[in-house]
Amino acid sequence: MNKKIKRPLLEYYLGLSYPIQIYPEARGGYTVTIKDLPGCISQGETKQEALEMIEDARIGWLEVAYAHNDPIPEPQPEPSYSGKLLLRMPKSLHQRLAESASREGVSLNQYVNVLLGEANTIYLRQ
DSSP states (O other), rough: OOOOOOOOOHHHHHSSOOEEEEEOOOTSSEEEEOSSSSSSSEEEESSSHHHHHHHHHHHHHHHHHTTTTTOOOOOOOOOOSSSSOOOOOOHHHHHHHHHHHHHHTTTTTHHHHHHHHHHHHHHHHO
């Protein structure tokens, strides 16, 4: 016996609110993605343009997936972050970081936060 599962109408998927991620590009403009829709990505010179472009890309992605009877994922909730991180490191690195923090007159947590923030900023510029 073949049971066909009834899928929602395209309008259902078009009405869903998918979280987007927007990233500034080093040479200007913005890239925007919808991680729940693999390959759904766009760009714009301004944030507003990028947001408009991703909306067009989202609609196109959903229409094509629906027409081809491909699975369409539902939006996943945004993860929450506690701000806490347990980190294991070599004792020698722990010592060097603690000594550097002491020289700067700040806590080890504050010192590591600054280092991570600076490293992340440099990474995002690449």
